[in-house]
Amino acid sequence: MEILVCVKRVPDTAENEIEVKSDGTDIERDDLVYSVNEWDNYAVEEAIQIRDKVGGSVTVVTVGDEESEEVLRREMAMGADNGVLLSDSAFEGSDGKAIASILKAQAEAGNYDLILCGAQADDGAGQVGGMLAAMLDWPYASLVNHIEIIDDKKVKVGREIEGGNQELNEIELPCVLSIQTGINEPRYVGIRGIRKVASVDIPVKGASDLGIDPATVGEAGAKVKRLDYFVPELGEGAEILEGSMEEKIEKLIEMLKAKGGLK
Amino acid sequence: METALIPPAKYFFLFIPTVIFSILIPVMGVALFTYIIAIRSAPLVRAAPDNRLDNIFQRVRQLIKIWLLQWRQPRYRTAGILHILIFAGFLVLSIRSMSMVVIGVFPHFVPPGLGGTAGVVYNIFKDYAATWVLVAVVLAAWRRGVVKPARYAVPPKYGKDHTWEALFVLGMIGALMLSESLFEATLAAAQTQQGQHAELLAPLSLAWIFKHVLAGSSQATLQGLHIAAYYIHDLVFFSFLCFLPMGKHFHVITSIFNVFFMRIRRGNIKPVRYGVPDDKLDDLESFGVKKLEDFTWKHMLDFYSCADCGRCSDNCPANTVGRPLSPRFISIKARDLLFKNYPIYPYKAPFKVGQEVIGTIYEEDEIWSCTTCGACEQECPLAIEYIDKIVDLRRAMVDDGMVPQSLQKPLRALEKRGNPWGKLEKKRVEWTKELAEEEAVRILDGKQSAELLYFVDSISSFDDRMQEIARATARVLRATGADFGILGKAEKDSGHEVRRFGEEMLFQDLREQNTAAIEKAGVSRIVTADPHAFNALKNDYQELPPVQHISQYLADLIAAGRLKFKPLREDGKVYTYHDPCYLGRHNGLYDDPRSVLDAIPGLKRVEMERCRDRSFCCGGGGLMLFYEPHEDERMGVVRVKMAAAAGANVIVTACPFCLVNVEDAIKVAGLEGKLEAIDLAELAARQL
Numbered sequence: 040m041e042i043l044v045c046v047k048r049v050p051d052t053a054e055n056e057i058e059v060k061s062d063g064t065d066i067e068r069d070d071l072v073y074s075v076n077e078w079d080n081y082a083v084e085e086a087i088q089i090r091d092k093v094g095g096s097v098t099v100v101t102v103g104d105e106e107s108e109e110v111l112r113r114e115m116a117m118g119a120d121n122g123v124l125l126s127d128s129a130f131e132g133s134d135g136k137a138i139a140s141i142l143k144a145q146a147e148a149g150n151y152d153l154i155l156c157g158a159q160a161d162d163g164a165g166q167v168g169g170m171l172a173a174m175l176d177w178p179y180a181s182l183v184n185h186i187e188i189i190d191d192k193k194v195k196v197g198r199e200i201e202g203g204n205q206e207l208n209e210i211e212l213p214c215v216l217s218i219q220t221g222i223n224e225p226r227y228v229g230i231r232g233i234r235k236v237a238s239v240d241i242p243v244k245g246a247s248d249l250g251i252d253p254a255t256v257g258e259a260g261a262k263v264k265r266l267d268y269f270v271p272e273l274g275e276g277a278e279i280l281e282g283s284m285e286e287k288i289e290k291l292i293e294m295l296k297a298k299g300g301l302k
Numbered sequence: 303m304e305t306a307l308i309p310p311a312k313y314f315f316l317f318i319p320t321v322i323f324s325i326l327i328p329v330m331g332v333a334l335f336t337y338i339i340a341i342r343s344a345p346l347v348r349a350a351p352d353n354r355l356d357n358i359f360q361r362v363r364q365l366i367k368i369w370l371l372q373w374r375q376p377r378y379r380t381a382g383i384l385h386i387l388i389f390a391g392f393l394v395l396s397i398r399s400m401s402m403v404v405i406g407v408f409p410h411f412v413p414p415g416l417g418g419t420a421g422v423v424y425n426i427f428k429d430y431a432a433t434w435v436l437v438a439v440v441l442a443a444w445r446r447g448v449v450k451p452a453r454y455a456v457p458p459k460y461g462k463d464h465t466w467e468a469l470f471v472l473g474m475i476g477a478l479m480l481s482e483s484l485f486e487a488t489l490a491a492a493q494t495q496q497g498q499h500a501e502l503l504a505p506l507s508l509a510w511i512f513k514h515v516l517a518g519s520s521q522a523t524l525q526g527l528h529i530a531a532y533y534i535h536d537l538v539f540f541s542f543l544c545f546l547p548m549g550k551h552f553h554v555i556t557s558i559f560n561v562f563f564m565r566i567r568r569g570n571i572k573p574v575r576y577g578v579p580d581d582k583l584d585d586l587e588s589f590g591v592k593k594l595e596d597f598t599w600k601h602m603l604d605f606y607s608c609a610d611c612g613r614c615s616d617n618c619p620a621n622t623v624g625r626p627l628s629p630r631f632i633s634i635k636a637r638d639l640l641f642k643n644y645p646i647y648p649y650k651a652p653f654k655v656g657q658e659v660i661g662t663i664y665e666e667d668e669i670w671s672c673t674t675c676g677a678c679e680q681e682c683p684l685a686i687e688y689i690d691k692i693v694d695l696r697r698a699m700v701d702d703g704m705v706p707q708s709l710q711k712p713l714r715a716l717e718k719r720g721n722p723w724g725k726l727e728k729k730r731v732e733w734t735k736e737l738a739e740e741e742a743v744r745i746l747d748g749k750q751s752a753e754l755l756y757f758v759d760s761i762s763s764f765d766d767r768m769q770e771i772a773r774a775t776a777r778v779l780r781a782t783g784a785d786f787g788i789l790g791k792a793e794k795d796s797g798h799e800v801r802r803f804g805e806e807m808l809f810q811d812l813r814e815q816n817t818a819a820i821e822k823a824g825v826s827r828i829v830t831a832d833p834h835a836f837n838a839l840k841n842d843y844q845e846l847p848p849v850q851h852i853s854q855y856l857a858d859l860i861a862a863g864r865l866k867f868k869p870l871r872e873d874g875k876v877y878t879y880h881d882p883c884y885l886g887r888h889n890g891l892y893d894d895p896r897s898v899l900d901a902i903p904g905l906k907r908v909e910m911e912r913c914r915d916r917s918f919c920c921g922g923g924g925l926m927l928f929y930e931p932h933e934d935e936r937m938g939v940v941r942v943k944m945a946a947a948a949g950a951n952v953i954v955t956a957c958p959f960c961l962v963n964v965e966d967a968i969k970v971a972g973l974e975g976k977l978e979a980i981d982l983a984e985l986a987a988r989q990l
């Protein structure tokens with residue numbers, strides 16, 4: 040099975056203190072460290088497990104600048120066979136639809152049976168997977184937390200639905216699946232693993248390699264534009280409990296009892 | 303010379319000269335034994351290299367202490383004394399056993415040097431040895447069979463009970479003692495009957511008792527018993543020899559080698575592979591122990607040498623709190639697999655080489671459960687080591703990506719930010735902000751210099767509560783006139799647990815960064831209040847200025863009369879000192895912290911039952927704080943209950959991780975108000 044996994048390099052929310060720039064255009068990026076988007080990591084692990092079971096290969100792809108190469112290497116250290124970096128100055132400032140169209144070009148350049156992507160990115164809107172499927176005219180399942188390969192035509196996918204219930208679907212290949220965390224336990228990638236793939240060649244493809252008209256992507260082609268970044272004002276109804284830990288707990292229990300949350 | 307009884311060398315049994323058996327039994331026994339040892343050596347030849355021929359002088363000293371003098375045995379009084387008796391008896395009787403074999407062919411053989419008085423003295427001594435060994439064997443069998451100390455029990459998941467094997471071997475030893483004494487006694491009885499000069503038998507010894515019992519027996523009975531005793535001894539002796547390498551009694555043969563080759567340094571971790579320098583590690587195909595043969599030959603010898611005594615697991619905090627780890631079975635399971643994959647029977651059975659060990663004999667959680675506290679190694683009378691094996695197994699799991707999610711996050715943060723919480727580098731100095739202006743701490747970034755570096759390490763830099771330790775340490779250093787500073791944001795985690803959790807390359811990265819920063823700081827010595835950092839800088843790093851723990855620093859000043867504490871005001875409080883593993887067991891610092899406490903006038907101190915080298919780990923430090931173990935109870939809770947049982951109101955630790963674990967445990971155990979915890983540096987700062 041030929042699997043393409045779309046990944047993204049994002050500021051690591053676990054290891055950063057995210058602050059919004061005062062002018063509202065972006066977050067403060069001076070002291071940030073980046074890593075692969077958490078959901079994508081699960082998608083790559085799932086792809087590797089599928090490949091190990093039924094054969095084939097796993098390709099990881101990302102749209103980004105040259106620094107995004109580091110996340111491709113990390114995913115290749117995990118066990119992905121190939122990496123492709125889609126990078127072009129024309130891609131800068133792309134909205135979700137443009138990203139999906141760039142990925143679509145890569146998807147069509149290969150002969151993939153299955154495309155996986157994270158359900159969402161830490162800094163994203165959870166839109167690319169669905170749009171990519173639509174552009175390819177492939178079936179799509181979102182928030183997948185279970186995959187079972189039936190044969191080279193069909194897979195069974197599970198999704199968690201409201202209330203923790205599980206839904207099981209059969210879906211035809213080729214398809215796009217967006218992967219929920221918890222589907223597996225992604226393996227650890229150590230320094231040694233990354234060094235092993237440090238010299239592996241990762242092809243870089245630009246707009247012309249992909250046959251994309253620069254005017255349709257990037258800032259030029261963006262139909263969604265960010266207006267502002269800000270921290271919402273503290274609204275009414277929010278109450279911050281004061282006092283020592285014990286006092287806070289006592290107050291909390293009191294409040295929960297008063298509102299019927301605790302009996 | 304006329305002999306009172308026909309010796310085995312000249313005797314005929316149904317027209318067959320028994321000397322044939324005297325030759326046949328040893329020849330077959332030695333041949334079989336050689337074959338068995340050759341098979342047992344087969345995996346050792348395939349094993350990873352291990353460098354154990356250094357420090358010969360120290361090795362000989364350890365051999366005398368731990369092997370010959372059985373130094374660690376009496377830590378378990380009854381079993382230890384019984385073992386010493388049997389061991390000493392074996393040493394004494396080894397000469398007699400060899401000469402017994404020769405006597406079967408050359409009846410007048412006397413071991414060299416034992417011809418005259420020495421021989422008479424030796425004979426008396428060995429008569430008593432056989433007697434005390436028999437008594438010890440009977441008592442040991444009674445313990446195994448009737449008393450059944452809990453530590454010998456085999457939990458169902460680890461297989462069947464081992465009692466039969468123990469009893470069988472004790473029976474064999476007993477048979478050897480009885481037959482040897484009987485052989486001697488029958489001759490002496492016959493000599494006396496015939497009025498010949500009888501060999502002197504030690505009064506009240508086994509042989510002496512036999513001689514008196516048999517005094518009235520007929521010549522034929524004595525002759526029959528004499529020959530029977532000889533061949534029983536011969537047969538049992540060679541059966542025993544060949545049975546030893548089949549199980550836990552292999553230690554009778556291997557212990558001398560195992561102790562000689564034991565670990566000499568403490569606190570350190572073995573290199574990934576002996577003979578491969580750090581800069582060549584990238585060329586290695588694989589890291590750590592994935593397959594059975596990835597263990598070093600010494601580690602395999604450890605497996606062979608395990609006597610199944612259960613002392614390691616009895617002291618293991620992980621085992622105590624119900625984590626899925628019992629060091630004893632780390633050895634026993636590997637030994638059983640070695641026996642299975644390198645079969646002795648049938649002859650020429652093929653070896654199964656290269657079997658994976660993780661997921662087969664060891665579970666992942668089992669290997670992550672170890673806090674590397676070192677209690678098992680401290681206790682093992684055979685000097686078996688565990689920490690290096692655990693680390694090697696973890697290296698393999700890290701290499702294959704098998705790391706629990708709970709540990710992946712802190713490891714990634716360490717890689718990116720140099721601390722396990724992923725806090726910003728510049729926040730490493732935040733703890734200094736609460737210090738008064740005149741207490742400001744210098745940052746040694748190359749522009750400013752100092753004589754002494756205070757290496758803070760991550761937890762004391764970032765954890766709100768543990769920052770108190772950092773501030774107390776800085777105050778103590780200032781008050782004692784030290785010219786000191788810190789590395790500031792250039793300091794990274796010491797990587798102590800990074801290495802012990804198997805992420806060697808990340809550790810080396812951190813070490814490189816710290817080493818460069820320390821060099822740049824240009825100090826002539828280092829002090830830290832964190833035993834994990836202390837151990838890392840002292841034993842894992844190279845070519846740094848001398849490193850001291852704050853307790854050593856303070857103890858030196860007290861000894862020199864340059865530091866006096868205020869008397870303690872609170873009345874009635876009883877203090878106890880909890881030995882952090884990486885100060886105590888791994889670095890032998892037991893007395894310095896105690897001398898600091900004892901220098902505080904009015905401080906009443908008691909010891910917990912498990913103190914000093916038997917200290918009970920509080921739950922582990924560094925990355926262990928992030929690991930989510932399967933356990934029935936927290937180690938810290940067990941520990942604080944021990945402190946309460948000792949009658950203490952205050953637990954003094956000298957390690958930020960101990961303080962985290964102990965303070966949490968006091969809450970979990972519901973001992974708040976009755977028990978409190980404080981760090982040695984905090985206490986010292988308070989009493990300045």
